[in-house]
Amino acid sequence: MITVTAARKHYGSFLALDDVDIDIPSGSLTALLGPSGSGKSTLLRAIAGLEGLDGGTVTIDGRDVTAEPPQRRGIGFVFQHYAAFKHMTVRDNVAFGLTIRKRPKAEIAKKVDDLLEIVGLDGFQHRYPAQLSGGQRQRMALARALAVDPQVLLLDEPFGALDAKVRTDLRQWLRRLHDEVHVTTVLVTHDQEEALDVADRIAVLNHGRIEQVGDPVTLYERPANDFVMGFLGSVATLGGQLVRPHDIVLDRDRTTALALDAKVADSPGVITATVERVVPLGFEVRIDLRADSGERFAAQITRRDAAELGLHEGETIHARATSRSTVVDHDPALAI
Amino acid sequence: MRVGTGTRITLRVVALGYLFVLVAVPIGVILWRAFEPGLATFIASISTPAAISALNLSLLIIAIVVPLNVVFGVVTALALVRGRFRGRGLLQAVVDLPFAVSPIVVGVSLIMLWGVNGWFGAIDRAGFQVIFGLPGMVLATIFVTLPFVVREVEPVLHEIGTEQEQAASTLGADRWQTFWRITLPAIRWGLTYGVVLTVARALGEFGAVIMVSSGFPGVSQTLTLLVHARYIDDHNTYGAYAAATLLMGIALLVLLLMTLLDRKRSDR
Ligand SMILES: Nc1ncnc2c1ncn2[C@@H]1O[C@H](COP(=O)(O)OP(=O)(O)O)[C@@H](O)[C@H]1O
Ligand SMILES: [Mg+2]
Numbered sequence: 001m002i003t004v005t006a007a008r009k010h011y012g013s014f015l016a017l018d019d020v021d022i023d024i025p026s027g028s029l030t031a032l033l034g035p036s037g038s039g040k041s042t043l044l045r046a047i048a049g050l051e052g053l054d055g056g057t058v059t060i061d062g063r064d065v066t067a068e069p070p071q072r073r074g075i076g077f078v079f080q081h082y083a084a085f086k087h088m089t090v091r092d093n094v095a096f097g098l099t100i101r102k103r104p105k106a107e108i109a110k111k112v113d114d115l116l117e118i119v120g121l122d123g124f125q126h127r128y129p130a131q132l133s134g135g136q137r138q139r140m141a142l143a144r145a146l147a148v149d150p151q152v153l154l155l156d157e158p159f160g161a162l163d164a165k166v167r168t169d170l171r172q173w174l175r176r177l178h179d180e181v182h183v184t185t186v187l188v189t190h191d192q193e194e195a196l197d198v199a200d201r202i203a204v205l206n207h208g209r210i211e212q213v214g215d216p217v218t219l220y221e222r223p224a225n226d227f228v229m230g231f232l233g234s235v236a237t238l239g240g241q242l243v244r245p246h247d248i249v250l251d252r253d254r255t256t257a258l259a260l261d262a263k264v265a266d267s268p269g270v271i272t273a274t275v276e277r278v279v280p281l282g283f284e285v286r287i288d289l290r291a292d293s294g295e296r297f298a299a300q301i302t303r304r305d306a307a308e309l310g311l312h313e314g315e316t317i318h319a320r321a322t323s324r325s326t327v328v329d330h331d332p333a334l335a336i
Numbered sequence: 337m338r339v340g341t342g343t344r345i346t347l348r349v350v351a352l353g354y355l356f357v358l359v360a361v362p363i364g365v366i367l368w369r370a371f372e373p374g375l376a377t378f379i380a381s382i383s384t385p386a387a388i389s390a391l392n393l394s395l396l397i398i399a400i401v402v403p404l405n406v407v408f409g410v411v412t413a414l415a416l417v418r419g420r421f422r423g424r425g426l427l428q429a430v431v432d433l434p435f436a437v438s439p440i441v442v443g444v445s446l447i448m449l450w451g452v453n454g455w456f457g458a459i460d461r462a463g464f465q466v467i468f469g470l471p472g473m474v475l476a477t478i479f480v481t482l483p484f485v486v487r488e489v490e491p492v493l494h495e496i497g498t499e500q501e502q503a504a505s506t507l508g509a510d511r512w513q514t515f516w517r518i519t520l521p522a523i524r525w526g527l528t529y530g531v532v533l534t535v536a537r538a539l540g541e542f543g544a545v546i547m548v549s550s551g552f553p554g555v556s557q558t559l560t561l562l563v564h565a566r567y568i569d570d571h572n573t574y575g576a577y578a579a580a581t582l583l584m585g586i587a588l589l590v591l592l593l594m595t596l597l598d599r600k601r602s603d604r
Contacts, residue, residue: 048506050502050505050506069505070502070505070506071505071506071508071509071510075506076506076507077502077503077506079499079502079503081499083499083500083502083503084500085500085503085504085518086496086500086522087521087522096504096507096509096517097507097508100507100508100509100513100517101508141503144503144507145506145507147507148507148508
C-alpha cells in the first residue's frame, strides 16, 4: 500500500501538487488520470523519490520513505521514452538491478531468462535496444523494473510513445501481467480509455489536485463533479446540466412517455430542440440538436430507436435525461 | 539540389585542387625531402639523443595532460549541462577562452604568473622551477587543450539526457555506480574524440611552449621545438624535415586510431 499525505510541490511559483492525499491499495492497478500538466508525473515521481516534495509524506507498505532516495524505496519505474541503457544488451539491461545488488551470476541468468520469457523477448538477449521496436523496448524496460522484485511498479505514460495498435495490445498485456504478478502498480495516463481499460482504480487529477478516486464504474456513473464527468467519457450540456449523450431520450410527443417520466427532482426537465444532423456511428446514432435556448448538444441513441423515431434534419423534437442518468451541475469554474 | 555534370566536375576539381595545393603539397614535399636520402639516414636523424629525448618529452607531456583534461573536462561538462548555478555563463565563456587567445599570449602570461619575478615567483625561488621546466610546459599545454574534452562531451551529455541515470537510480545504483556504468559509457565516444583532439593539439603546440621552455636539446625540447631548433638555430634542414615527418607520423597514427574507433562505433 502506498500512502501519500498532504503532498505539495512547487516549481518556482507554480503549484504542481496542491495538498494531494491518496491511498493506493496493495495489489491494485491504479491509474493517475488527468490532462497534460495536471501533475500526474510529478506525483508519480514523488512516490519514486525522483522528485522531492516541499511538504507531505510518502509511505510504502507502512515505511515512511519521504526522505529516502529512489535507490532505497523498493520501486520499479518505467519511463515514457523507455530510458533503455543503449550501450547494453537486452540481457544486461534487465540484469542491471541484480548486478548492482551483486547477486550470484547463475541466479541473475535464470531470473533474466525467466523475465524475458514473461515479457515475450525470449531470444532477444543479445540485441541492443537500437535493434528493438518501441513496444519491445518498453517490454524490456518493464522486465528490467520487475527484475529487482519491487514492492511497487510505477509507470509514467508507458505506452504514450507507441502507435495506437501496439498501445492497445500492450495495455491488455499489462493487465494480464498484473493479474499474474500482482505487484502494486501505478499507471500515469492522460488517456481515459486506457485508464478505463486497464485500471481497477482511477484517480482523476486536475491542476495538481485529486478530483476523485474510485473504481471505473463509480467514476463513470457517479462523477464527483463535471470535470470528472467530462474527462471520463463524452458529455452533453442539457438545460445547464451535464448528462451522458446516451442518457438522453427523444420523443416527438411532449405529453407522452417523456413527460410522464419526469419525476426525478434534479433532472433537467424537457427541452425542445431542433434536429441539426443525424450521424450514424455503427451500432448507435448520434443526433446533433439545438435547443430553443440556442444551446447545442448531442444525444446518442440505438439504431433501432433511431429507426422507430425516423428523425429528419430540421424537425422539432423533445429531449430529456432518463431518470437513471448521470447528471452533474455544470460549474464553469471546474470546466476543462 | 540538382547540379549539371559540368558544374559538378568543376566543383570537384576546384575542391581537390584547393586541398592539393594547401595540404597535400606541403606534406608531400616534407615527406619527399625526409626520405630522399634513404631510410637509413632518416632513422639516424630521428634517433639522435636529442630527437629521442624530444619524443619522450612530448609523450610525457601528453601523458600528464590527457588524464588531467579528461577528469577536468568531464566534471566541467557535467557542471555546464546539469548544473544550476550562478556563473554558468561565465564558465561557458572561460572554457572557450583558449580558442580565442593566441598561444604566445598564454606563454607570456604564464611567465608573468610563475616566473621568478611573477606573482607566484616564490615557488620558483623556493627551488621548484615552473617556467623553463616541465611544469611550465604542462601548464601551457593544458591551457591550449582545455576546451577539447569539454566541448566534445557536452553535446553528448545533452543528447543522452538524465532519464537513463534516473532509471539506474530506481534500480538501486548509487551516484558513483551510475556514473561508471551509465554516464561514462554513454559519453565515451565524445570523450575519445576529445582525447584525440587533445593529443593532436598537445603534440603540435609550439607558441605557448617555446615561451616557457629553456629549449636545451636533450633536456627541454619537445618535438615541435626540435623541428624549430634544427631548422632555425642549427641550419640542419634535413634534420628538421625528418623530425617534422616523425611528428606527422604520430599525428597520423592518432588520426588512424580515431577513424578505427569511429568505425567500431558505427558498427553498433
Ligand atoms: N522540472 C520542472 N520545472 C518546472 N516546471 C515543471 C517541471 N516539471 C513539471 N513542471 C510543471 O508542473 C506541471 C505538472 O507537470 P507534470 O507532473 O509533468 O504533468 P503531467 O504529467 O500531468 O502532464 C506542468 O505545468 C509542468 O509544466
Ligand atoms: Mg507527464
